[in-house]
Amino acid sequence: MPYDIIIVGAGLGGLTSGALLARAGRKVLVIEKSNSVGGAASSYKVGDLFVEGSLHETGNPHDPRDPKHDTLSRAGILDTLKWTRADALYEVRGGPLSAPLRVPDDFDGALEALSERFPEARDAIARLLDEMKQIASAAGALAQGDAASRRPGDIYNALMSVAPAIRDWKLPLAKKLQQAFGDNEALKCALAANLCYYHDDPATLWWVYFAMAQGGLLLGGGHYVHGGSQRLSSALAREIKKAGSETILRRVVTGIEKDGALFRVHHTAKDGSDPKTAEGTRVICNAAPASVAALLPAKQAKPFLAPYESRASSISLFALTLGLAKPPREFGVSAYSTQLLPEWMTRLADYAQATTLMADEPGEKMPPIAIADYAAIDSGVPAPPYVLSVIAPDSLANWDGLDIDSYRAKRARWQNAIVAHLDRHFPGLAAAVVSASFNTAVSVRRYLGAPGGAVYGFAPVPPRSLFNGPKRTPMTPIEGLYLASAYAGFGGYSGVLQAATDCADTILREA
Numbered sequence: 457m458p459y460d461i462i463i464v465g466a467g468l469g470g471l472t473s474g475a476l477l478a479r480a481g482r483k484v485l486v487i488e489k490s491n492s493v494g495g496a497a498s499s500y501k502v503g504d505l506f507v508e509g510s511l512h513e514t515g516n517p518h519d520p521r522d523p524k525h526d527t528l529s530r531a532g533i534l535d536t537l538k539w540t541r542a543d544a545l546y547e548v549r550g551g552p553l554s555a556p557l558r559v560p561d562d563f564d565g566a567l568e569a570l571s572e573r574f575p576e577a578r579d580a581i582a583r584l585l586d587e588m589k590q591i592a593s594a595a596g597a598l599a600q601g602d603a604a605s606r607r608p609g610d611i612y613n614a615l616m617s618v619a620p621a622i623r624d625w626k627l628p629l630a631k632k633l634q635q636a637f638g639d640n641e642a643l644k645c646a647l648a649a650n651l652c653y654y655h656d657d658p659a660t661l662w663w664v665y666f667a668m669a670q671g672g673l674l675l676g677g678g679h680y681v682h683g684g685s686q687r688l689s690s691a692l693a694r695e696i697k698k699a700g701s702e703t704i705l706r707r708v709v710t711g712i713e714k715d716g717a718l719f720r721v722h723h724t725a726k727d728g729s730d731p732k733t734a735e736g737t738r739v740i741c742n743a744a745p746a747s748v749a750a751l752l753p754a755k756q757a758k759p760f761l762a763p764y765e766s767r768a769s770s771i772s773l774f775a776l777t778l779g780l781a782k783p784p785r786e787f788g789v790s791a792y793s794t795q796l797l798p799e800w801m802t803r804l805a806d807y808a809q810a811t812t813l814m815a816d817e818p819g820e821k822m823p824p825i826a827i828a829d830y831a832a833i834d835s836g837v838p839a840p841p842y843v844l845s846v847i848a849p850d851s852l853a854n855w856d857g858l859d860i861d862s863y864r865a866k867r868a869r870w871q872n873a874i875v876a877h878l879d880r881h882f883p884g885l886a887a888a889v890v891s892a893s894f895n896t897a898v899s900v901r902r903y904l905g906a907p908g909g910a911v912y913g914f915a916p917v918p919p920r921s922l923f924n925g926p927k928r929t930p931m932t933p934i935e936g937l938y939l940a941s942a943y944a945g946f947g948g949y950s951g952v953l954q955a956a957t958d959c960a961d962t963i964l965r966e967a
């Protein structure tokens with residue numbers, strides 16, 4: 457008997473759609489090339505160092521306005537996992553800010569903190585935060601409700617449907633903040649210091665997306681999955697199994713063929729041996745469209761790729777995980793999330809320069825970095841060593857043309873430079889580093905198969921038109937073949953869970 461649905465990839469997108477479909481009675485097979493489920497949403501150990509593969513912050517899944525709320529509830533795991541609230545949205549230091557500023561993770565608190573520092577802009581701050589709240593609430597509310605009435609790409613459609621009512625719906629973030637705050641660069645940096653959670657360039661980041669995502673964190677607070685993101689991924693995999701479906705690991709999908717109404721999905725062991733074929737009536741791809749195209753016969757690959765060709769990929773990130781002998785607070789790290797802006801960054805627009813810094817040898821210029829101190833909250837992350845995660849934009853091009861030894865040597869030089877930079881802000885920290893693991897854009901491409909090392913699917917740039925812009929949808933030009941990933945909606949945990957839910961609901965509706 458063929459499977460009802462074969463899913464290529466057990467990242468958050470594949471696991472979520474798999475759990476929803478299996479719990480709805482479909483016979484599902486999930487095929488994953490790695491040794492464990494989760495894709496980017498994985499946590500693991502390197503020696504005794506706990507490495508959180510991705511998660512710093514996501515919105516509160518227990519808030520009904522959060523896009524994850526209904527999905528996790530339907531997947532049966534909303535109350536199985538413990539979610540720990542962050543202590544603030546972040547503390548921002550450096551750049552054009554005269555002193556560190558702690559921005560709370562609720563709208564009222566953020567308004568107070570920002571207004572206290574920038575009293576002359578109080579009204580403008582209030583207006584902007586209010587717009588963000590409306591957009592985030594509208595997106596959350598429109599994504600809720602009856603699965604049967606949902607349409608593919610609902611969050612995106614929801615945003616587009618309210619777009620004409622949203623002032624400046626077509627603007628990039630830079631222009632929106634310029635209108636709101638003029639040349640007050642310190643205020644702009646205070647409000648968008650965690651830019652790399654979404655993109656690297658305020659001049660091309662869609663303001664409405666920023667409002668939805670950053671506003672989502674301010675609606676119900678930033679949260680972390682207690683014990684690490686692996687707990688979320690493994691819980692989804694368990695639901696697939698409990699519902700009588702299966703996930704197989706260490707199997708690489710090497711080809712997808714369509715024969716009438718039936719799909720044949722070819723897969724092998726990691727070394728290419730032991731070829732097998734699974735048959736299914738539908739296929740969901742968790743991998744990027746460019747990777748999926750490489751699995752299709754040439755005559756199907758071209759039409760499949762057509763809707764995606766004009767879309768730019770999202771940014772990549774590097775993630776340096778440091779194991780410290782002492783809790784980071786002993787060196788002055790005073791928040792769960794710290795956004796450390798470098799001295800050379802005097803305008804928010806300067807953030808865009810960060811992505812290519814690693815093309816050169818480390819010098820004076822350090823990137824703006826986002827730091828998570830997992831010992832600052834009840835994260836469930838084991839310690840010692842105390843885990844400090846440091847992320848910033850990166851690009852595959854930064855590492856082009858290097859053989860493996862040169863790549864490792866350059867990466868080690870950057871690691872030393874970043875640790876020295878941290879030590880200047882948090883004296884004594886460097887001497888406490890006892891272990892480290894450094895993933896770059898190259899690691900993202902190698903381990904997740906993401907083309908260009910993209911971590912958020914397609915770049916969240918402003919739509920060109922209300923009606924003719926590219927759609928963010930699980931549907932593909934090939935009947936019976938769907939996407940469930942950051943590429944079918946937006947990146948990040950909330951975006952991917954929502955896109956995967958759209959995918960599952962589309963299939964359930966068709967059936």
Ligand SMILES: Cc1cc2nc3c(=O)[nH]c(=O)nc-3n(C[C@H](O)[C@H](O)[C@H](O)COP(=O)(O)OP(=O)(O)OC[C@H]3O[C@@H](n4cnc5c(N)ncnc54)[C@H](O)[C@@H]3O)c2cc1C
Pocket residue numbers: 464465466467468469470487488489490494495496497509510511512513514653707708709710742743744747773774775847900903904905906911912913940941942943947948949950952
């Ligand atoms: C360093 C870092 C920090 C981040 N921080 C945050 C954060 O704080 N908050 C937030 O919300 N988001 C964050 N993100 C983003 C978030 O993790 C991702 O957007 C999301 O997890 C992507 O999920 P996905 O299912 O689309 O893709 P992936 O996680 O890439 O999953 C794709 C899966 O498909 C598998 N696969 C691919 N090809 C094949 C094949 N041929 N055969 C079998 N399997 C295959 C891959 O192995 C992988 O498991 C971060 C990401 C990174 C890298």
